[in-house]
Amino acid sequence: MSHRAAAPQPRLKLTWKERVAIWRDSDLWLSFKASPVAIMSTAVTLLIVIAAIFADVLAPQDAFDPVALNLLDGFAHPMERGAGSNMLFVMGSDEQGRDIFSALFYGTRLSLLVGVASVIFSMVLGIGLGLLAGYLGGKIEMLIMRVADIQLSFPAILIALLIFGVARGLIPPQQYETTAVFVIIIAIGLSNWAQYARTVRASTLVERNKEYVQAARLMGISGFGIMARHVLPNVMGPVLVIATINLALAIIEEATLSFLGVGLPITQPSLGTLIRSGQKFLLSGEWWILFFPAMMLVILALAINLLGDWLRDALNPKLR
Amino acid sequence: MKPFKTLAVAGTLMAATFLTTVAVDAKTLRWARSQDATTLDPHSGNTGPNHVLAHNIYEPLVIRSFDGKLTGALATSWRVLPTDPTTWEFKLRPNVKFHNGNAFTADDVVFSMKRALMPAADMKSLLVGVTDITKVDDLTVHFKTSGPNPLLVNNLTNLMIMDKEWAEANNAATPQNLREKVENGATRQAVGTGPFQLVTREPDVRTVLRVFPGHWGASEANHGITEIVYRPIPEAATRVAALLSGEIDYLQDVPVQDIARLQTSTGIRVNPGPENRPIFLGMNVGLPELRSSDVKGKNPFADVRVRQAVNTALNREAIQRVTMRGQSTPLGIIATPYINGYTKELDTWPRYDVAAARKLLADAGYPNGFSVTLHCTNDRYVNDEGICQSAVSMLGQIGIRTTLVAQSLRVHFPAIQRGEYDFYLLGWGIPTFDSHYVFNDLYRTKTQSAGTWNGTGLSNATLDAQIDSLNSEIDPAKRNATIAAIWKWIKDNDVYAPIHMQFIAGAMRSEWNIPTDVENTPKMRFLNARGS
Numbered sequence: 001m002s003h004r005a006a007a008p009q010p011r012l013k014l015t016w017k018e019r020v021a022i023w024r025d026s027d028l029w030l031s032f033k034a035s036p037v038a039i040m041s042t043a044v045t046l047l048i049v050i051a052a053i054f055a056d057v058l059a060p061q062d063a064f065d066p067v068a069l070n071l072l073d074g075f076a077h078p079m080e081r082g083a084g085s086n087m088l089f090v091m092g093s094d095e096q097g098r099d100i101f102s103a104l105f106y107g108t109r110l111s112l113l114v115g116v117a118s119v120i121f122s123m124v125l126g127i128g129l130g131l132l133a134g135y136l137g138g139k140i141e142m143l144i145m146r147v148a149d150i151q152l153s154f155p156a157i158l159i160a161l162l163i164f165g166v167a168r169g170l171i172p173p174q175q176y177e178t179t180a181v182f183v184i185i186i187a188i189g190l191s192n193w194a195q196y197a198r199t200v201r202a203s204t205l206v207e208r209n210k211e212y213v214q215a216a217r218l219m220g221i222s223g224f225g226i227m228a229r230h231v232l233p234n235v236m237g238p239v240l241v242i243a244t245i246n247l248a249l250a251i252i253e254e255a256t257l258s259f260l261g262v263g264l265p266i267t268q269p270s271l272g273t274l275i276r277s278g279q280k281f282l283l284s285g286e287w288w289i290l291f292f293p294a295m296m297l298v299i300l301a302l303a304i305n306l307l308g309d310w311l312r313d314a315l316n317p318k319l320r
Numbered sequence: 321m322k323p324f325k326t327l328a329v330a331g332t333l334m335a336a337t338f339l340t341t342v343a344v345d346a347k348t349l350r351w352a353r354s355q356d357a358t359t360l361d362p363h364s365g366n367t368g369p370n371h372v373l374a375h376n377i378y379e380p381l382v383i384r385s386f387d388g389k390l391t392g393a394l395a396t397s398w399r400v401l402p403t404d405p406t407t408w409e410f411k412l413r414p415n416v417k418f419h420n421g422n423a424f425t426a427d428d429v430v431f432s433m434k435r436a437l438m439p440a441a442d443m444k445s446l447l448v449g450v451t452d453i454t455k456v457d458d459l460t461v462h463f464k465t466s467g468p469n470p471l472l473v474n475n476l477t478n479l480m481i482m483d484k485e486w487a488e489a490n491n492a493a494t495p496q497n498l499r500e501k502v503e504n505g506a507t508r509q510a511v512g513t514g515p516f517q518l519v520t521r522e523p524d525v526r527t528v529l530r531v532f533p534g535h536w537g538a539s540e541a542n543h544g545i546t547e548i549v550y551r552p553i554p555e556a557a558t559r560v561a562a563l564l565s566g567e568i569d570y571l572q573d574v575p576v577q578d579i580a581r582l583q584t585s586t587g588i589r590v591n592p593g594p595e596n597r598p599i600f601l602g603m604n605v606g607l608p609e610l611r612s613s614d615v616k617g618k619n620p621f622a623d624v625r626v627r628q629a630v631n632t633a634l635n636r637e638a639i640q641r642v643t644m645r646g647q648s649t650p651l652g653i654i655a656t657p658y659i660n661g662y663t664k665e666l667d668t669w670p671r672y673d674v675a676a677a678r679k680l681l682a683d684a685g686y687p688n689g690f691s692v693t694l695h696c697t698n699d700r701y702v703n704d705e706g707i708c709q710s711a712v713s714m715l716g717q718i719g720i721r722t723t724l725v726a727q728s729l730r731v732h733f734p735a736i737q738r739g740e741y742d743f744y745l746l747g748w749g750i751p752t753f754d755s756h757y758v759f760n761d762l763y764r765t766k767t768q769s770a771g772t773w774n775g776t777g778l779s780n781a782t783l784d785a786q787i788d789s790l791n792s793e794i795d796p797a798k799r800n801a802t803i804a805a806i807w808k809w810i811k812d813n814d815v816y817a818p819i820h821m822q823f824i825a826g827a828m829r830s831e832w833n834i835p836t837d838v839e840n841t842p843k844m845r846f847l848n849a850r851g852s
Contacts, residue, residue, distance in 0.1 A: 065716070066709070066712045066713035066716045067713065067716035067717055069713045070713075071635060071638040071639065071642050071710045071713060071714070072635075072638050072641075072642065074643070075642065084638075095577075095642065095643065095706055096706070096709050096710060096713060097642070097713075177723075267724065279557055280555070280556040280557045280575065280577065281557075281577055282557055283557055283560050283561065283564075283577075283578055283581060284575075284577035284578050284580070284581050285581065286577070
């Protein structure tokens with residue numbers, strides 16, 4: 001139906017309404033509507049993302065401002081009122097009187113932030129290198145793909161630890177706290193680019209011999225322009241699937257690093273840091289300090305993973 | 321005769337069996353703690369974790385048992401010479417051998433004491449006022465002091481005696497300087513006269529000691545230990561899990577949150593007790609401008625009202641109840657009831673009062689507070705990082721915006737000694753059981769031999785003179801009057817914010833019964849394994 005309106009124009013400029021209409025017609029939407037798993041996981045993910053973005057408004061306590069804490073509230077059981085402020089602690093409080101429920105908002109925010117940022121980082125890096133390798137071929141391809149092979153033979157967490165260690169050596173101790181988030185984003189990002197590069201290279205190899213690319217080349221468009229404007233849009237499908245699944249992995253990787261004590265500091269805790277700080281109370285009976293952040297991490301990773309799984313199946317032409 | 325012979329043989333056999341049982345009784349003590357000694361050099365770091373290992377490998381002239389009682393180790397008797405009140409005479413124990421077979425003589429004592437007085441040493445403050453150490457004969461040593469010093473012997477309990485020959489041959493004639501990143505021959509090796517000798521040393525991993533059969537007290541020793549495996553385990557839960565799983569036998573510092581649980585575990589014994597160690601915050605009053613503050617051109621801590629505000633803002637009872645779970649006693653001075661000079665009247669602190677503290681800050685010219693960085697250990701004292709987090713929260717309520725940096729003692733302690741911190745946490749064990757040790761190290765102007773742990777920059781000539789006079793005052797009444805006067809000044813000036821005296825608890829598998837040492841440096845030689 002958009003054809004008539006857009007006919008005089010060689011380049012289609014679609015209105016917002018038309019875009020929605022196309023989307024509602026697409027296989028992806030039909031597959032989404034038919035999958036309760038996809039609907040559920042999207043809903044849960046969206047809910048968590050909104051809670052994380054509006055943590056400042058939604059959390060009952062500003063959990064990481066020390067001034068907001070009252071030491072006498074410490075170790076309140078779930079659904080118990082604190083001895084100091086008489087505030088209700090739905091999920092209990094930790095040894096500083098911090099509300100675990102509020103801490104989850106802030107912790108999730110940082111976990112998501114690190115996850116998304118590191119996925120974007122590795123995606124940009126991986127796509128760039130994959131395009132170069134696939135389009136240019138030759139020695140450059142050799143070099144990039146061998147480095148990717150070497151990196152894929154190490155566990156990602158090991159590479160992240162290595163990068164983190166090197167960064168620690170370069171950054172002065174006073175700046176650990178302010179730079180911790182960036183260091184961990186780069187560490188996780190650098191440890192995950194190889195998968196993107198491989199996928200993009202494989203798709204590029206297929207695309208570059210197709211007629212539209214040859215036509216573009218004949219028209220004199222530069223190699224860079226062809227890669228960016230013509231090849232890239234056609235290889236993005238599989239990349240988005242990897243990115244979604246990698247988001248869950250990146251969040252877990254960050255939690256692992258923080259749990260090991262090399263990730264985010266306790267003053268700006270992610271879910272992993274919260275789990276780490278709860279771990280010392282595991283043997284002494286204050287289970288809630290560890291349990292709720294751990295559950296949150298499980299739910300978040302599971303929701304994103306299921307979403308990624310569905311996306312992979314929906315975009316897989318063989319399963320259609 | 322024959323039956324008698326058989327009986328005799330049987331008797332010998334039985335005796336032999338009995339003896340074998342005793343020998344089997346002897347065992348390995350697998351000992352864990354949150355942190356390791358920073359060095360084995362006994363004169364380099366005047367800190368508890370260093371003394372713990374040193375006390376089992378080396379020996380001082382005099383030593384304190386688990387309950388704090390003073391007894392002779394390498395000295396058998398000591399006295400102030402009746403003819404000269406400025407000279408202490410120590411008679412040394414004869415027939416003592418070092419682990420390498422060398423004989424122990426007065427030369428070793430003279431060498432070790434002079435070594436402990438060198439600039440790189442950290443034990444200098446214990447020998448303050450000692451002007452010379454001389455050998456009289458092989459088993460007699462004289463300590464010459466600048467004035468009469470009636471309490472000198474109390475200062476010698478952590479001053480270890482090294483083998484002069486070994487130290488000189490092994491690049492250890494001078495102590496390792498912990499403030500610089502250098503090592504010497506005594507950093508990873510140790511030859512002492514102590515009941516245990518070093519087998520292997522892997523810093524931060526494990527240290528293995530084996531019983532020294534040639535120890536002078538070996539025949540009377542009742543500890544039943546043949547080998548000690550000492551392991552630092554920083555993570556609290558891991559430490560407790562290691563004890564519960566039987567991986568270790570003895571846990572020297574039980575996390576407070578786990579005391580109750582361990583007490584109810586079968587097969588585990590918990591021995592709790594107070595430690596002679598106040599925990600406190602130090603404020604840098606000496607700097608013209610704090611390094612970490614947004615206040616420029618002046619130092620907020622230089623104003624006594626700000627320091628009073630800090631003291632008023634600390635809710636010591638809440639820290640005791642929640643952070644320490646009752647395992648501490650709040651303190652108003654850096655002194656415990658065990659030490660000379662402590663009184664109940666001195667040990668008071670301002671009632672926790674946010675409004676009063678805010679008013680003090682406003683009076684001092686900081687109605688909106690200021691920012692500062694608090695440095696803290698995370699592996700030294702019971703819940704040290706938790707205490708600091710609580711302090712940050714309490715100070716935040718009066719407008720002092722505090723950033724917390726919690727680090728290992730390896731970084732923290734040398735920085736305090738170099739005077740690099742604006743605001744820091746420290747604990748101070750008092751091995752001499754006398755106030756002078758507190759004054760001389762924490763309040764006296766920093767010099768080569770005194771004020772070694774004074775990271776506050778405090779320097780007051782009148783106070784210094786009073787502190788120094790304690791070294792030579794022989795009249796106990798006069799001396800105690802000076803001590804009281806110094807405490808009065810301290811109470812008026814609040815250079816530190818005392819928090820509490822921590823309780824320590826040791827937990828062990830129930831076949832062991834290691835009492836809690838009031839200095840938290842258990843000396844296994846005093847362990848009575850047969851429980852008599």
